[in-house]
Amino acid sequence: MxxxxxxxxxxxxxxxxSHAVEADGWVMLTGQMPTDPNAPDAPLPQGxxxxxxxxxxxxxxxxxGVGLDLSHxxxxxxxxxAFERDYAAFNETYASYFPADRRPARTTIGVTALAVGALVEIDCLARRPGA
Structure with a gap:
């Protein structure tokens, strides 16, 4: 279940x-927005x-919170x-979170709008070790 x-x-x-749903060792994380968990009503970061x-x-x-990290x-x-405007700068920041030899598979999509007026949203799939 x-x-x-x-x-x-x-x-x-x-x-x-839900923040995440787990089944058979797979953990699906809901797309996250650039909101601050400590101040959810604060303005979004600029840029x-x-x-x-x-x-x-x-x-x-x-x-x-589910006992994993980005390595999973x-x-x-x-x-x-704003795909064309932001793609290169997005890639620089995104890449800094993963070692060059351990980057997840990825799809990047240009969309017309996101919740809360965000410029970016990311969801992900993780796998528990040994599952």
Whole structure:
């Protein structure tokens, strides 16, 4: 049976979802927004680099809440509202979170809008060791 995880102290959901759902050792993380878990009503960080860093930090927070970290991530889907403008800067910040020889599979998609007016959203799939 799937396990539905809500992480204490995790980012406040912007829609009806669980932070993560786990089944058979696979952990699917809901797309994270660049909101601050400690100040969810604060304005979003300015610029794609700051928003990407906040999203990645939020993913790390959710992963930690289920006993994992970014080294367990096998795939990411990334959504950008200003793809052509932000793609290169997004890649620089995103890449800084993974060793060059351990980057997950990834798809990056340009979209017309994201919740809370975000420039970026990322969801991911992780795998428990030994599962």
């Amino acid at each position: 799937p396990e539905f995880h809500m992480i204490p102290g995790g980012p406040r959901p912007v829609a009806p979802f 794609i680099e700051a928003q990407t860093a906040r999203v990645m930090d939020n993913l790390e927070l959710v992963l930690k 991530v096998v795939q990411c889907r990334c959504y950008l509202t």
